[in-house]
Amino acid sequence: MEYREEDFLMLSGIQHFAFCRRQWALIHIEQQWQENEYTVAGELLHKNAHDPYFNEKRKDVIVSRSMPVFSRTMGVSGECDIVEFRKSDDGISIHGHRGLYDVYPIEYKKGSPKDTEIDILQLTAQAMCLEEMLSTHIQVGAVFYGETRRRQIVVFSEELKEQVSSSFAEMHEMYDRRYTPKVRWSKSCNACSLKDICLPKLGKTPSVKGYIHKTITEDCG
Known part of the structure; x- marks a missing residue:
């Protein structure tokens, strides 16, 4: 099954959904939103990472910022904060560059690593979109935390991918019903x-x- 573009949900919504289904419904179905210190700080961090007109090459790594991604099978679209294309012996080709490259998505977050999988699920969803778009397999990525200034490596297991797929399926079902949990x-x-x-x-x-x-x-x- 493939979703039409007009039925795509926001990829970033999976972090709201994993945190609280009611929060996701209030934001994405009822269009409610309210800023607090956490959301403002997060937006400032993302602003520093995002420049859709800026790509750079560091030796054997090509860095793409604010890269649009989508998945027709999951029915979602969004952006990757940063995608690194790392030169390798077994990867994909990139227009205008010689050689082959592995794909390495990076999500920027305020604060420190969480006890939950909220950030990991969002990054996994981005990797799944990139896999579908680029016809490749992505094994690992990272979440960069502003408080610790470190990357947390994430391995994209089949269990994580199944959790992402089932979450988006439930989100589509709730959105179609315009259902907000109690x-x-x-x-x-x-x-x-x-x-x-x-x-x-x-x-x-x-x-x-x-x-x-x-x-x-x-x-x-």
């Missing part, structure tokens, strides 16, 4: 940029009346 509060809600829109604590009270009463009581106390 609130399920967790500690991660505190760092969410949409907490004032989502009102996660509302899901822990029996009614709106109870929520209002609790809020007034806290303010007066």
Whole structure:
């Protein structure tokens, strides 16, 4: 099965979906968004990595920034922060350059490596798009973290790729139904940029009346 271009979802949405399905639906279905210190800092880091008109060559490595990618089989499109094409004995050819090259995607993130696979899944999705577009196999990539100034190497296993494919399939199903999941509060809600829109604590009270009463009581106390 292949998706039409007009039905493509945002590739970067997989990080929202993996973090919280409700967050993804609020952003990508209901078009809700709210900045916080984390999203602003992340945008500044990406701005430094992105220059769609700038490619450079460092010895045997060609660096492409803000490279557009897509997958018709997954129905997604987006951009890779950086893709390194590394000269090798067994790779793909690149127009205007001699030799063969391996493909090495790099995603830029604020902060330090996370306990979850959110960033890894986004990078894996980018690699899968590149594999489909370039008819190649990509074994590894990296996530660069602004806080540690280091790259975390990611091996693209079949398990990761299956998780990415199943996530996008579920995202398409939810998008077609225009379905937004109900609130399920967790500690991660505190760092969410949409907490004032989502009102996660509302899901822990029996009614709106109870929520209002609790809020007034806290303010007066």
